[in-house]
Amino acid sequence: MSEQQYLDFYRAERETIFARSDARLNALRDGAFAVLQQKGFPTMKEERYRYTDVARDFAPDYGISLSPAEDAAPCPAEYGTLADSADPVVALNTMLTMSCRVVRIGRGERPEHPIQIVNTLRGEHPEMVSRRLLIIVEEGAEADVIITDRAVSKQQFLTNQVIEVFVGDGAHLNLYEIEETHLLCTRYSSLFMQVGRNCSVHHSSLTLFNGRSRNRADVALCGEHSEVVMNGCVIADKMQHTDCNTLIDHRVPHCDSRQLYKYVLDDSAVGAFAGRILVREGAQKTTSQETNANLCATRTARMYTQPMLEIYADDVRCSHGSTVGQMNEDALFYMRQRGISEREARLLLKSAFITEVVENIPLHSLRDRLLVMVDRRLKGELSKCEGCKLCE
């Protein structure tokens, strides 16, 4: 649908939407409507949407469900305070989302097991899902949160999700996002994170199988002596499209951020990485490192890479870099001379390239599982549904 059709839909269903959902969600809807109405969908001329055509991705005639989650809890006051309300894609989510999932780790709490959220797309008809999630890790708390996206029906799905994450002083959060859907799925994810002082945050985003994905992640370092690690792993082939767009905003001194995004692109896959590091005036002693390394296994695979460093403080240590490489022909020949088939040799090289990102994952049980999944993905053995209890 066009933005006008989404707006018309909202206008027609406004009463139903308001009647079925939380007051805090409703309070922001009309404002979001105004943003979308005024701006329309972002075009590819806009800096943060340069590599993904939003209007095209939202164009199919998706059904929109107006049923809130059955077990929806009351929406907390933090809702909507971090997300970029001026972004029309975020606005569309705010306008239509029916419930907000909340993960709250109370002050000083350390849950023994990781918290896993499994998003499963299923349905008979094409559908758009406006998913909303709030993660609040209070002062001194520690948690591992794993979010997995799956699709069990061979159907066209569009997910437009917004995640807001609050990391309180002295808290530790490891947040893992794993997408393993199928070629008909489109995912727009906008993540906004606010980090307090003395925090340690790890974020890994793994696109193992998808259709088209655009993952935005904005992290604001708001308290001193915090560190953020952001990892990205993208494996794409066929006509898959994955665009990761990040912003690390160093607002205060003495913080450290590190990013490593790696893509393996085969066939006619397209990848994009735009990572902006902003070191604000006064954010002295910032250390920041951004690396984007990419392997294009064919001549038709395409990678757009744009590391950006913007510094307004004079006592900082920052670096950024990106590489796009092809298969190492000498290594392929060497392996083939030892009897390894060309296919297997290529697989070994791709796996060697990408596993560095997976090996960075602090939760070892997940890391080991992901190493197996990555291997299977590269071999073309899609592990969709495997290990997932929901559809047994």
Add this chain to the structure above:
Amino acid sequence: MLEINNLHAGIAGKEILKGINLTVADGEIHAVMGTNGAGKSTLSNVIVGHPAYEVTEGSILFNGQDLLAMSTEERANAGIFMSFQAPTEIPGVSMTNFMRAAVNARRAAQGREALSAGDFLKLMREKRKIVELDAKLTSRSVNEGFSGGEKKRNEIFQMAMLEPSFCILDETDSGLDVDALRIVAEGFNSLRKEDTSAIVITHYQRLLDYLKPDVVHVLIDGRIVKTGGPELAGEIERRGFDWIKEEAGL
């Protein structure tokens, strides 16, 4: 075992081999000596099937099979092994995974089952001893951070793992000190079975003192211009190549 007839080959449109005839029988070791740029490496690359080289004329038979119709990996799995002059570093691919893939590809080609993880590691341990290769090296990425000598030893280690019937040693002596040369050469000798054949490409007599070739060929400007017994290597060491060129009218 290997029969090369009137082989013409080159790279990027440039002819380098201009009619090579060479027959290596079972169990024989042939040395190929020659000046720089004579085509020695081209010859070995063409035999193993390097994709950059193009054969324009002639044939190579390996145990009666048309070698030129086979892919690089098919040739390897038929029993052809090359010890590289400059072994390639492959960051991120562990020696263990690399060797397991190679050993199991070979076994699959022979219609044998893949080795279990335990049996494979046992085999690695056994074979490592032959070339005195440090256990630390086999836990690293392929050839990454290996010294020149360690890389060459690693080549012979791989030969031990794969048990080829035909070996090409492409300047295996280059960059080796006397002790390393002895270890590599003795490793090769101990691995050799009665019917293992080899082509040894070298500039020097040194390696041949250990390997004791049956036949020595001199390759100049893409042609074999002289063939003799092991004594020919000693004569080249003393007198160089000029007299052979003169003899051949080059």
